[in-house]
Amino acid sequence: MRFHDVTVRYPGAERDAVISASLDVAGGQFVVIVGPSGCGKSTLLRTVNRLVEPHSGRIFVDGRDNATLDATELRRHIGYVIQAVGLFAHMTVAQNIAVVPVLLGWAKPRIEERVDELLTLVHLEPNRYRSRYPRELSGGEAQRVGVARALAARPALLLMDEPFGAVDAIVRASLQKQMKQIAQGVDTTILFVTHDVDEGLKLADRLVIMSEGRIVQDGTPLQILTNPANEFVAQLLDAKDVVRRLQLLHVLDAMRSGTPSPDGEAIDSHATLRESLNMFLRGAQALRVLKDGATVGTLHFEDVQRVIEGQAA
Amino acid sequence: MSTLNRKDAAILIGAALMLPQCGHRGNAIVVGSKNFTEEFIIAEIYAQALEHAGLRVVRKFDLGSTQIAMAALRRGDIDLYPEYTGTALIDVLHLPPMRDANALYQRVSREFERRYALRWLQPSPMNDSQGLATTQAIAKQYGLATLSKLSSLAPQLRLGAIPEFLSRADALPGLQKFYGGFRFKDVKTYDIGLKYRALLHGDADVVTAFTTDGALAANNLVVLKDDKHFWPEYHIAPVVRIDALKRAPEIAGILNRISPAIDDATARSMNYAVDVKKQDSADVAAAFLKGRTR
Amino acid sequence: MHHLREVGFYAGEHVVLVAVSLLIASAIALPLGVVTARNRRIGAPMLGLLGAIYTIPSLAVLALLVQYVGLGFWTAIVMLVIYAQFVLVRNIATGIRSVPAAQVEAAAGLGMTPLQRLIKVELRQAFPIMLGGVRIATVALIAIATLAAYVNAGGLGVMIFGGLEQDYVPKTIAGSVPAMLLALIADALFRLWERRATRSVYG
Numbered sequence: 040m041r042f043h044d045v046t047v048r049y050p051g052a053e054r055d056a057v058i059s060a061s062l063d064v065a066g067g068q069f070v071v072i073v074g075p076s077g078c079g080k081s082t083l084l085r086t087v088n089r090l091v092e093p094h095s096g097r098i099f100v101d102g103r104d105n106a107t108l109d110a111t112e113l114r115r116h117i118g119y120v121i122q123a124v125g126l127f128a129h130m131t132v133a134q135n136i137a138v139v140p141v142l143l144g145w146a147k148p149r150i151e152e153r154v155d156e157l158l159t160l161v162h163l164e165p166n167r168y169r170s171r172y173p174r175e176l177s178g179g180e181a182q183r184v185g186v187a188r189a190l191a192a193r194p195a196l197l198l199m200d201e202p203f204g205a206v207d208a209i210v211r212a213s214l215q216k217q218m219k220q221i222a223q224g225v226d227t228t229i230l231f232v233t234h235d236v237d238e239g240l241k242l243a244d245r246l247v248i249m250s251e252g253r254i255v256q257d258g259t260p261l262q263i264l265t266n267p268a269n270e271f272v273a274q275l276l277d278a279k280d281v282v283r284r285l286q287l288l289h290v291l292d293a294m295r296s297g298t299p300s301p302d303g304e305a306i307d308s309h310a311t312l313r314e315s316l317n318m319f320l321r322g323a324q325a326l327r328v329l330k331d332g333a334t335v336g337t338l339h340f341e342d343v344q345r346v347i348e349g350q351a352a
Numbered sequence: 353m354s355t356l357n358r359k360d361a362a363i364l365i366g367a368a369l370m371l372p373q374c375g376h377r378g379n380a381i382v383v384g385s386k387n388f389t390e391e392f393i394i395a396e397i398y399a400q401a402l403e404h405a406g407l408r409v410v411r412k413f414d415l416g417s418t419q420i421a422m423a424a425l426r427r428g429d430i431d432l433y434p435e436y437t438g439t440a441l442i443d444v445l446h447l448p449p450m451r452d453a454n455a456l457y458q459r460v461s462r463e464f465e466r467r468y469a470l471r472w473l474q475p476s477p478m479n480d481s482q483g484l485a486t487t488q489a490i491a492k493q494y495g496l497a498t499l500s501k502l503s504s505l506a507p508q509l510r511l512g513a514i515p516e517f518l519s520r521a522d523a524l525p526g527l528q529k530f531y532g533g534f535r536f537k538d539v540k541t542y543d544i545g546l547k548y549r550a551l552l553h554g555d556a557d558v559v560t561a562f563t564t565d566g567a568l569a570a571n572n573l574v575v576l577k578d579d580k581h582f583w584p585e586y587h588i589a590p591v592v593r594i595d596a597l598k599r600a601p602e603i604a605g606i607l608n609r610i611s612p613a614i615d616d617a618t619a620r621s622m623n624y625a626v627d628v629k630k631q632d633s634a635d636v637a638a639a640f641l642k643g644r645t646r
Numbered sequence: 647m648h649h650l651r652e653v654g655f656y657a658g659e660h661v662v663l664v665a666v667s668l669l670i671a672s673a674i675a676l677p678l679g680v681v682t683a684r685n686r687r688i689g690a691p692m693l694g695l696l697g698a699i700y701t702i703p704s705l706a707v708l709a710l711l712v713q714y715v716g717l718g719f720w721t722a723i724v725m726l727v728i729y730a731q732f733v734l735v736r737n738i739a740t741g742i743r744s745v746p747a748a749q750v751e752a753a754a755g756l757g758m759t760p761l762q763r764l765i766k767v768e769l770r771q772a773f774p775i776m777l778g779g780v781r782i783a784t785v786a787l788i789a790i791a792t793l794a795a796y797v798n799a800g801g802l803g804v805m806i807f808g809g810l811e812q813d814y815v816p817k818t819i820a821g822s823v824p825a826m827l828l829a830l831i832a833d834a835l836f837r838l839w840e841r842r843a844t845r846s847v848y849g
Contacts, residue, residue: 127766
C-alpha cells in the first residue's frame with residue numbers, strides 16, 4: 040500500500056496532525072511506525088481504514104485509492120488491532136473472532152474451522168478458550184484474541200495501533216515474540232504503530248520515524264541506527280548505543296571459518312551478536328557456531344569488535 | 353421473534369378497544385358529567401329524560417375537571433353536560449363575579465355562544481354555591497354565623513378544603529381579597545368525599561361546602577351566610593353544542609321542561625340519597641323523573 | 647362476588663393502557679435515546695425538556711390533550727407515552743454511553759456499518775440498563791394510568807376515584823389493591839429479566 044502526500048487536519052488544532060506524509064509499503068513487509076506521543080503515527084495509521092479522513096493526499100490500498108472504495112467493505116478486508124483491544128463483552132471468544140467472517144457471509148463450518156485455526160496460531164488452546172468470555176481472559180490472552188479476530192478474514196493488510204501497550208513488560212515481550220512468529224508465517228502486510236523504540240527494532244522489517252506530523256526517516260532498523268537522519272532520530276534511537284545495534288546483527292554475518300575446540304561453548308548461527316556478547320562477557324573464549332546441528336564456523340570477540348568498527352565507518 | 357408477537361398482540365388489542373368507540377356515534381347524543389355526585393345525578397336526569405323522549409344517549413361521565421369537560425365539549429367528544437353559571441363565569445370565562453344572578457346568566461349565555469358556539473338552556477332554581485360549613489357545636493362556641501365573622505376568627509380555626517378551593521379565583525384567594533382576613537391557623541386538603549368526615553371527626557373546624565351537599569342535611573351542619581355576597585349564584589343548566597341542537601332540536605324542549613323542577617330542596621335530598629344512603633345515582637334520577645310525570 | 651368481575655375488567659383495561667403506551671413510548675424513546683447519547687448539544691436540553699414535562703401536573707396536561715385529541719383511550723395513551731419519555735430516554739442514553747469506547751471503535755474498524763454497530767454492540771450491551779428504565783417507567787405508568795378515568799378511558803382509576811367521591815372506602819381499596827399488585831408484579835418480573843440480561847452481558 041502507499042501513502043501519497045497525506046495531510047490530516049483537525050478543526051481547531053494548532054498544527055496539522057499529519058503533514059505531507061508519503062510512504063511506499065511493499066507487500067508482506069512488517070512496517071513499524073515509531074515516534075513520541077503526538078507525532079501523528081496513530082492518525083496516519085487510521086487514514087488507511089478511513090477511521091480518519093485526510094484533508095489532502097491519497098492512500099492507496101492494493102493499488103486503489105481508498106477514498107473511492109466503500110469504507111465498510113474496505114474495513115472488512117483490513118485487520119485492525121487497538122491497544123484497548125475492544126473485545127465484545129457479550130460475545131464469546133469464538134464469536135468475537137468470527138465477527139468479520141460473519142459479516143462477509145462465510146458458511147458456519149468454514150467459520151468454526153477458521154476460529155480454531157486462529158486460536159492455535161495465537162497459542163490459545165481452542166477447546167479451552169473457544170467458549171470463554173472476554174471478562175475471563177487476562178490482558179495478554181485478550182490481545183491475542185484481538186489479533187486473531189483481526190486476522191480472521193485473511194486480510195492482506197493488518198493495522199496495529201500500540202497493541203501491546205496495556206500489558207506488563209513480561210507479557211509484552213512474550214506477545215512481541217509471538218507476533219514476530221505470526222508475521223513470518225503469513226503474507227500479510229503489517230503496519231504497526233508504537234512509541235516504544237525497542238519494540239520497533241525488535242519487530243520491524245522496515246522502520247519509519249515520525250515527529251510532529253512528519254515522516255523524518257524510513258529504512259531498515261540497521262540503516263537508521265547506523266545513519267540517523269538528524270539529531271532527533273539519533274537521540275530517539277540512542278544510535279550511539281552500540282549494544283543496541285548488536286541485536287540486529289547475526290552470528291552468521293560475523294563468524295570466521297575454521298574449527299574451534301570441540302568443547303567450546305556453542306551458539307546458533309541465527310543468534311544475534313548481542314547474545315554472543317552476553318556469552319563473551321561471562322567468560323567464553325571462542326564460540327562454536329552451529330547450523331542445524333553441524334559446526335559451520337567459529338566466533339571470537341574480536342570478530343564482534345571488527346563488525347562494529349566496520350559499521351561505524 | 354418474541355418482540356414481533358408482543359407487538360402484534362398490542363396492535364390487535366388496541367384496535368379492538370378502538371372499535372367500540374368507532375361505532376358509538378351515529379345519531380346518539382353524548383351526555384357528559386364532571387366527577388362528583390351532583391353532576392352524576394343531574395347528568396343522569398338529563399340523559400334519562402332524553403331517552404324517555406326516544407333519543408339514543410351515550411354517557412361519558414366522570415370527567416376529571418371543568419377544563420377537561422369544557423375541552424371535550426368544545427371538541428365535540430360530548431354534546432352537553434351540566435355546568436354551573438358561576439363556575440362558567442369565573443373559571444371558564446375568567447370574568448369577575450357578578451351579584452345579579454339573572455345578569456350573570458345572560459352574560460355567560462352570550463359569551464358562550466359567541467366564543468364557543470355553545471348554548472345555555474334554561475337554568476334550574478337550585479343554587480349550589482360554594483360555602484363554608486361547620487358543626488352546630490363550633491358555630492355556637494365561636495358565635496359563628498357569617499363569613500364576615502369567620503374572616504376575623506380564621507387564625508383560631510383549621511380549614512379542610514378540596515384542592516380546587518385553594519387555587520380558584522372564586523375560592524380562598526378571592527375570599528381573602530374580598531372579605532380580608534381568612535388566614536386560617538391550618539389548612540389541609542381533602543378529596544370531595546372525605547371532607548365532611550374530617551369535620552365530623554374533629555380534624556377540621558371549617559370545611560368547604562357546596563350548599564346543596566346531602567351531608568349538610570344529614571348531619572345538621574351550619575352553612576355560614578355569605579353576608580357580603582362574595583359568591584355569585586351557581587345555578588345549574590345544560591350547556592349544549594349548537595350543532596347538537598341542530599341535529600336534535602327537541603333537546604331544548606325536553607330539558608327545559610325538567611330544569612325548573614330542580615330546586616334547592618330537591619337537590620339536597622337527591623344528594624343525600626346518593627352520598628349518605630348510598631343509593632345509585634341512576635336510580636335516584638329515575639325516581640325524580642317518575643315523580644315529575646304526575 | 648360480581649364485584650370481582652368488575653375489578654377484573656378495570657384491571658384488564660389498566661393493563662392494556664400501560665402495555666400499549668409502553669410499547670409506543672419505547673418505540674419513540676429509542677431513536678430519541680440514541681440521539682441523546684451521541685450528541686450532547688441536543689441531548690442535555692432534550693432531557694431537560696422531558697424532565698420539565700414530567701413535573702407538569704397531569705390534570706393540566708390532560709385538559710390540554712382533550713382539546714386536541716378528545717376523550718377516551720388514545721388520549722390516555724398519549725399522556726402516558728409523554729410521561730414515560732423522560733425515564734426511558736434517560737436510561738437508553740445512559741446505557742449506550744456506558745458501552746466502552748474501545749468496543750465501539752473496534753466495531754467500526756472491523757467493518758460494521760453504523761447501524762450494525764448500534765444494534766449488535768451498543769444496544770445489545772446497553773440492554774440491561776435500558777430494561778431498568780422500562781421497569782421504572784412501567785411502575786410509574788401503572789400509577790399515572792389511574793388518571794385515565796378522568797378522560798373516560800377506563801382503568802382502575804374509575805374504582806379508585808369513584809370510591810373516593812362516593813366516600814365508599816371498599817371501592818377505593820378494590821381499585822387500589824390491584825394497582826399496587828400490578829406494580830409489584832411488574833417490578834419483580836422486570837427485575838428477573840434484568841438479572842438475566844445483565845448476566846449475559848457482564849457475567
